[in-house]
Amino acid sequence: MRSAFEAWAQRDGHIVRRREDKPDEYLVFETQRRWVIWQAALAHGKTAAATAKYSAQKAASKESADPVRASAPASDETAVRNRVLNEVLDAFSDLDDTAGIEGVLKVIQGLKKKQKALAEDKTES
Numbered sequence: 001m002r003s004a005f006e007a008w009a010q011r012d013g014h015i016v017r018r019r020e021d022k023p024d025e026y027l028v029f030e031t032q033r034r035w036v037i038w039q040a041a042l043a044h045g046k047t048a049a050a051t052a053k054y055s056a057q058k059a060a061s062k063e064s065a066d067p068v069r070a071s072a073p074a075s076d077e078t079a080v081r082n083r084v085l086n087e088v089l090d091a092f093s094d095l096d097d098t099a100g101i102e103g104v105l106k107v108i109q110g111l112k113k114k115q116k117a118l119a120e121d122k123t124e125s
Contacts (some may be wrong), residue, residue, distance in 0.1 A: 005038045033104055037092060040108040044115060045084040087111070 009031055017027045026032040081120045091107050099106075 001039075001042065002035075005035060008038075009034060029100075033101060034099065036104050037088075037109070040104075040111060041085070042087045044088055044111050045081065 009016050014031045015026075015028045016031060019025045019027050026035060057093065088111065091111055092104075095103050095107055
C-alpha cells in the first residue's frame, strides 16, 4: 500500500523521503498529510465495499427466492468505488490548509462515525 502511495505521490510531484528518527512518517508535512488521507480513503473504501457486498448478497438471496423477478446487480464495484471516493473528497474539501494533521484526523473520525452509523442501520434492518 505504501509503495502505491509513494508512486502516486512522486508522479504528483511530492517528496517521499521519510524522517530518519521516525521512518513511518514523511519528511514533508504535505506528503504526510496526503498519506493519512490515502489511508483513510482505503479504510473507508473497505467498509463501504463490505457493506455493498452484504447488500448484493442479500439481494441475490431474494432473487433466488423469487426467480421471476429479474433485476440489475445490486452493487457495481465501480459505482461503489466512485461513491467512496466522492464521499472522501467531499469530507476533505471542507478542510482548510491551516487545519493540519488534527483537522485531517477529525475528518477521518467523522467518516468512521458515519460508516459505523450506516453499518448499524444495515444490521438493524
